[in-house]
Amino acid sequence: MKNLLVFGVGLIGGSLALALKSAQAGWRVTGVGRTGDSLQEALNLGLIDAVSHDIALSASTADVIMIATPVAQIVPILHSIAPYLGSHTVVTDAGSTKADIAAQAHLILGKASARFVPGHPIAGAEKSGPTAAQASLYQGKNVVLTPDAHTDPDAINTIRNLWLSTGAVVREMDAATHDTIFAAVSHLPHLLAFALVDELAARPNAEQFFAFAASGFRDFTRIAGSSPEMWRDISLANRSALLQELDHYQHALSRLRSSLEQKDGENLLALFEKASHARNDWAQQQVNTLRKN
Numbered sequence: 627m628k629n630l631l632v633f634g635v636g637l638i639g640g641s642l643a644l645a646l647k648s649a650q651a652g653w654r655v656t657g658v659g660r661t662g663d664s665l666q667e668a669l670n671l672g673l674i675d676a677v678s679h680d681i682a683l684s685a686s687t688a689d690v691i692m693i694a695t696p697v698a699q700i701v702p703i704l705h706s707i708a709p710y711l712g713s714h715t716v717v718t719d720a721g722s723t724k725a726d727i728a729a730q731a732h733l734i735l736g737k738a739s740a741r742f743v744p745g746h747p748i749a750g751a752e753k754s755g756p757t758a759a760q761a762s763l764y765q766g767k768n769v770v771l772t773p774d775a776h777t778d779p780d781a782i783n784t785i786r787n788l789w790l791s792t793g794a795v796v797r798e799m800d801a802a803t804h805d806t807i808f809a810a811v812s813h814l815p816h817l818l819a820f821a822l823v824d825e826l827a828a829r830p831n832a833e834q835f836f837a838f839a840a841s842g843f844r845d846f847t848r849i850a851g852s853s854p855e856m857w858r859d860i861s862l863a864n865r866s867a868l869l870q871e872l873d874h875y876q877h878a879l880s881r882l883r884s885s886l887e888q889k890d891g892e893n894l895l896a897l898f899e900k901a902s903h904a905r906n907d908w909a910q911q912q913v914n915t916l917r918k919n
């Protein structure tokens with residue numbers, strides 16, 4: 627059995643542990659948590675085989691260390707494990723932002739940074755914690771790895787194989803490209819959903835609005851139920867790309883607003899038609915890709 631040490635046994639870390647167990651991929655999983663209660667819950671749910679209270683011992687005997695905590699916790703955790711890493715230990719993470727962590731990892735881990743393989747599973751949910759973990763979460767989903775020219779190819783293979791065991795499709799790109807793409811397709815939509823729900827909830831007659839909100843509101847705002855801590859950390863870590871995406875979106879809203887002001891139905895129809903085609907094409911491609919995998 628190989629030893630996997632998971633920092634943060636919540637939705638993402640717990641789902642990885644469950645997926646490896648159900649694939650019988652030969653990993654013994656030990657969890658490290660912030661609160662004892664959540665770790666005990668992970669143990670009771672059978673997500674992990676053991677709990678670690680000795681970081682030095684666990685880090686030195688781990689084959690792989692996965693950091694699956696909110697992104698602001700990743701750098702402090704790298705500091706805490708750096709002195710104890712075994713000579714063969716490969717470190718990876720599941721954070722939703724990549725450039726900030728990659729820059730720090732070189733400074734903190736020194737030579738061992740060659741065995742740090744940053745990663746990001748593109749699968750998730752608005753639910754958090756160990757009870758949200760699912761064995762099938764990564765099945766057919768992309769996992770993006772962002773190694774650089776200094777990353778050890780054997781370490782990349784180790785992390786690639788770990789994710790392949792979960793049924794995921796592994797892709798590689800550089801960290802800056804990753805952060806630009808996910809600012810647009812993940813981080814901005816979360817900000818918009820949080821903003822819409824917050825604005826409505828602050829109205830004196832909010833209850834009346836919520837009482838009649840239906841599937842359109844539910845689909846647009848599902849992700850506003852996500853972990854506030856996780857999204858605070860992501861927003862700050864990918865701040866500059868996210869600010870640019872907010873500018874693009876505000877520009878698009880301004881164009882929409884002036885079409886409305888001018889009662890320009892032709893412009894509205896043209897925009898809705900282009901968006902509807904693009905959205906339906908994307909959804910169809912998702913279905914085709916899932917069928918293929």
Ligand SMILES: NC(=O)c1ccc[n+]([C@@H]2O[C@H](COP(=O)([O-])OP(=O)(O)OC[C@H]3O[C@@H](n4cnc5c(N)ncnc54)[C@H](O)[C@@H]3O)[C@@H](O)[C@H]2O)c1
Pocket residue numbers: 633634635636637638639658659660661664694695696697699703720721722723746747748749750751752753754755756853856860
């Ligand atoms: N939720 C998603 O959809 C999703 C998808 C892909 C990647 N991610 C990324 O994965 C990471 C984990 O997200 P999640 O959804 O599993 O969150 P989660 O809240 O479900 O789990 C995070 C766990 O980390 C623990 N934790 C926090 N600080 C810690 C510390 N210092 N040491 C040890 N444990 C600590 C928490 O107690 C919690 O159990 C985040 O970086 C997030 O950006 C999330």
Ligand SMILES: O=C(O)C(=O)C[C@]1(C(=O)O)C=C[C@@H](O)C=C1
Pocket residue numbers: 721722747748749750751752753811812813849
């Ligand atoms: O399905 C959801 O609830 C998600 O928000 C998952 C989602 C996404 O935006 O697609 C969220 C953050 C991650 O880093 C990756 C995936």
